[in-house]
Amino acid sequence: MEITPNQLIDFYTTMVRIRKFEQKAAEQFAAGKLPGFVHLYVGEEAVATGACANLNENDFITSTHRGHGHLIAKGGKLELMMAELYGKATGYCRGKGGSMHIADVDLGILGANGIVGAGQPISVGAAFACKYKGTNNVAVCFHGDGASNRGTFHEALNMAAVFKCPVVFVCENNMYGISNYQKNHQTVNDIADRAASYGIPGASVDGNDVIAVYEAVNAAVDQARKGGGPSLVECKTWRHRGHFEGDPATYKDPKEQAEWLAKDPIPRLAKKLIEMKAATQADLDAIDAKIDDEIAKAVDFAEKSPWPDVSDLLTDVVA
Numbered sequence: 001m002e003i004t005p006n007q008l009i010d011f012y013t014t015m016v017r018i019r020k021f022e023q024k025a026a027e028q029f030a031a032g033k034l035p036g037f038v039h040l041y042v043g044e045e046a047v048a049t050g051a052c053a054n055l056n057e058n059d060f061i062t063s064t065h066r067g068h069g070h071l072i073a074k075g076g077k078l079e080l081m082m083a084e085l086y087g088k089a090t091g092y093c094r095g096k097g098g099s100m101h102i103a104d105v106d107l108g109i110l111g112a113n114g115i116v117g118a119g120q121p122i123s124v125g126a127a128f129a130c131k132y133k134g135t136n137n138v139a140v141c142f143h144g145d146g147a148s149n150r151g152t153f154h155e156a157l158n159m160a161a162v163f164k165c166p167v168v169f170v171c172e173n174n175m176y177g178i179s180n181y182q183k184n185h186q187t188v189n190d191i192a193d194r195a196a197s198y199g200i201p202g203a204s205v206d207g208n209d210v211i212a213v214y215e216a217v218n219a220a221v222d223q224a225r226k227g228g229g230p231s232l233v234e235c236k237t238w239r240h241r242g243h244f245e246g247d248p249a250t251y252k253d254p255k256e257q258a259e260w261l262a263k264d265p266i267p268r269l270a271k272k273l274i275e276m277k278a279a280t281q282a283d284l285d286a287i288d289a290k291i292d293d294e295i296a297k298a299v300d301f302a303e304k305s306p307w308p309d310v311s312d313l314l315t316d317v318v319a
């Protein structure tokens with residue numbers, strides 16, 4: 001499979017869009033402008049970008065508490081996302097959901113989710129519907145290493161395998177579930193090995209290499225579209241920041257953190273683009289500037305938007 005230079009530039013652009021959105025969210029959170037919790041995706045951009053590059057608007061994703069990258073890679077609107085983080089009436093959930101509840105059903109984004117592992121069965125339901133309706137669409141389920149210990153993981157993979165549902169489980173192994181190092185919360189080294197229990201393919205890839213992620217998910221999506229059923233793709237990666245904003249992450253080994261920072265997926269792809277003469281540094285700088293402008297517009301939209309009205313307190317709320 002040949003990846004074109006233009007595709008690589010798209011990958012770069014998406015990763016920078018996610019990175020800059022997250023950096024702005026960190027800044028605004030520290031400034032006291034975001035009332036809710038935020039879990040940032042800095043360092044993990046290659047996973048969402050490489051995976052979603054295989055999807056179209058009619059395909060589905062389920063996301064997590066660390067969802068901004070998934071939403072952006074699937075086409076989520078920066079203005080509506082930022083306004084939601086601000087708690088404004090113009091946000092995706094009219095300011096009532098915050099970071100962990102953003103969804104855009106028209107784009108196949110079935111929601112971020114504050115419940116670890118909750119997206120796993122939802123993705124199987126979406127994939128089952130695709131199969132039942134005879135579309136050739138697929139679902140991608142993003143979930144963490146920690147989430148691969150949940151009962152929902154076992155149930156979802158088993159059911160998807162039995163019914164040959166077109167779903168790809170993309171496990172973002174960022175080596176931690178909150179402060180709990182992966183080696184302390186599970187006995188497998190490669191989470192992809194767990195696929196064998198369900199009789200489905202499992203692959204483990206460098207999650208900081210957007211091309212490796214794209215290729216592994218491409219094979220899995222291709223199999224799913226052809227009726228071959230689900231797969232598990234484990235992407236080994238690293239979150240640069242704390243579990244949530246405000247977590248000083250003192251549990252991380254500074255040496256290991258430095259090693260992973262050196263494997264940052266964005267400079268890695270930039271270097272490759274320049275080496276293969278697909279872009280000059282000036283081209284990349286222009287992309288960065290364009291994204292800065294997009295983020296500034298999203299912040300401006302959020303800041304200028306109204307708060308939800310008190311009369312809306314109980315609308316769109318299920319109790």
Ligand SMILES: Cc1ncc(C[n+]2csc(CCOP(=O)(O)OP(=O)(O)O)c2C)c(N)n1
Nearest residue numbers: 066114115116144145146147174176177178
């Ligand atoms: C069912 C459930 N149990 C526990 C929690 C608390 N919790 C929030 S995030 C998290 C860790 C998740 O780790 P992982 O799946 O690896 O995702 P990461 O945060 O590393 O992206 C936990 C235990 C929760 N939100 N939901």
Ligand SMILES: [Mg+2]
Nearest residue numbers: 144145176177
């Ligand atoms: Mg994790």
